[in-house]
Amino acid sequence: MAVGIFDSGLGGLTVLNAAQQRLPDVDFLYYGDSAHAPYGVRDAEDVFQLTRQAVETMWAHGCDLVILACNTASAAALRRMQEGGLPPGKRVLGVFVPLIEALTEREWGDNSPPREVEVKHVALFATPATVASRAFQRELAFRAIGVDVEAQSCGGVVDAIEEGDEILAEALVRSHVDALKRKMPEPQAAILGCTHYPLMEDIFQKALGPNVTVYSQGDLVAESLAHYLERHPDMMGRGPGGFLTSGDATRVSDRATQFLRREITFSAA
Numbered sequence: 686m687a688v689g690i691f692d693s694g695l696g697g698l699t700v701l702n703a704a705q706q707r708l709p710d711v712d713f714l715y716y717g718d719s720a721h722a723p724y725g726v727r728d729a730e731d732v733f734q735l736t737r738q739a740v741e742t743m744w745a746h747g748c749d750l751v752i753l754a755c756n757t758a759s760a761a762a763l764r765r766m767q768e769g770g771l772p773p774g775k776r777v778l779g780v781f782v783p784l785i786e787a788l789t790e791r792e793w794g795d796n797s798p799p800r801e802v803e804v805k806h807v808a809l810f811a812t813p814a815t816v817a818s819r820a821f822q823r824e825l826a827f828r829a830i831g832v833d834v835e836a837q838s839c840g841g842v843v844d845a846i847e848e849g850d851e852i853l854a855e856a857l858v859r860s861h862v863d864a865l866k867r868k869m870p871e872p873q874a875a876i877l878g879c880t881h882y883p884l885m886e887d888i889f890q891k892a893l894g895p896n897v898t899v900y901s902q903g904d905l906v907a908e909s910l911a912h913y914l915e916r917h918p919d920m921m922g923r924g925p926g927g928f929l930t931s932g933d934a935t936r937v938s939d940r941a942t943q944f945l946r947r948e949i950t951f952s953a954a
């Protein structure tokens with residue numbers, strides 16, 4: 686059946702876009718839990734319960750493999766779901782590891798001990814829940830030493846995107862970048878640690894300046910998924926794909942079409 690891509694709302698569409706380009710023969714089923722977005726202002730238990738329910742919905746729609754295309758859900762729920770045991774034949778993957786492997790110049794699945802890497806000063810932009818989880822720093826510490834991470838919790842950006850308010854989203858991005866620069870004036874790299882933020886990538890890049898390398902997850906996750914499917918061809922998605930939401934399908938379709946600049950039609954989950 687189709688490969689499932691899940692996010693709290695529209696952000697995971699940035700991952701879906703890249704995955705569809707990288708894997709044109711794979712069918713994808715997208716599910717946005719818009720009725721409960723944003724996740725990033727909820728506590729970890731709440732995010733875990735919502736994510737678990739959403740993944741079960743996707744399994745019920747026949748997706749054997751579900752990608753949590755949401756950093757907030759990956760931080761709060763991925764490890765806990767995997768450790769709690771998944772039903773036979775079902776798999777869940779997150780979005781942190783491919784990003785951190787790219788930042789730390791590692792090949793896929795290189796589990797050698799942490800080492801010094803080129804980049805020393807990293808700005809992390811993420812939701813309040815992802816920043817509070819410190820999941821990014823934990824994953825980084827498994828792979829690299831001597832990297833200074835300054836995290837900026839970007840309150841309001843996801844809400845503005847979900848509401849379709851691009852002007853507010855841009856203003857908030859600029860103010861969050863200013864706040865980050867007050868703490869770390871010269872980051873070498875910036876991580877867009879929320880899948881909604883690539884929708885504002887130009888604004889982040891302009892505000893950060895041309896010397897900062899901006900890492901966003903779409904292409905990195907798509908490449909990592911391609912490797913995974915080579916090794917697990919039984920998970921290769923073929924079957925009805927599409928777009929599901931727990932929210933108002935017409936409204937969510939309008940917002941998705943606005944931000945992705947292509948026609949996207951959601952149905953009620």
Ligand code: DGL
Binds near residue numbers: 694724726756878
């Ligand atoms: N797109 C989700 C992420 O990557 C954010 C979500 C939210 O706050 O709902 O963290």
